[in-house]
Amino acid sequence: MQDFLQTxxxxxxxxxxxxxxxxxxYIGAVFIYAGVVKIIDPLxxxxxxxxxxxxxxxxxxxxxxxxxxxxIFTGLGLIFGIFVDGSSFIISGMMLIFILAITQALLRGLxxxxxxxxxxxxxVGMNTLIRDIFWFSLTVFICFRxxxxxxxxxxxx
Numbered sequence: 001m002q003d004f005l006q007t008x009x010x011x012x013x014x015x016x017x018x019x020x021x022x023x024x025x026y027i028g029a030v031f032i033y034a035g036v037v038k039i040i041d042p043l044x045x046x047x048x049x050x051x052x053x054x055x056x057x058x059x060x061x062x063x064x065x066x067x068x069x070x071x072i073f074t075g076l077g078l079i080f081g082i083f084v085d086g087s088s089f090i091i092s093g094m095m096l097i098f099i100l101a102i103t104q105a106l107l108r109g110l111x112x113x114x115x116x117x118x119x120x121x122x123x124v125g126m127n128t129l130i131r132d133i134f135w136f137s138l139t140v141f142i143c144f145r146x147x148x149x150x151x152x153x154x155x156x157x
Contacts, residue, residue, distance in 0.1 A: 020142060023138045024142055025078070025079055027078055027138050028075040032072055032075035038064070038071070041118060042061075047060075048115030052115075054101060067094075070094070074086075074091050081151035084151050088143045089143055095136035096136065098116075102128055102132060103129060106124060106125070106129065110124065
């Protein structure tokens, strides 16, 4: 009986068109803002990527140019209801990568800025990790939503 109630409550959350819309608008705005800030100063963002010491130096400029545009287009997709499935899936994937990058930086004791919002970003820490896990959970709700209200083109495939 308890499992049924929990499943029913989860279905109610996934079916709540207003809650999903709020999640879409919030995550979309976060990603648009993050992308715009990074586009303004791509060299600084490349430096912040390099600080994580994960990628080869030769690839950081490529990602510093590509990633902000992906953030902007997927954020716009969530806000305007265009290709919501694809946008939320891509953002979920990016969030997983960001969570892994932050986790490895914490485990290695790196004292670096997260690079999330350009120069105004915070230092990598547990707060950053918890925030990204929260944002990831919101994107998962969007991915598995039952109600596709307020969407022009929900499917990307």
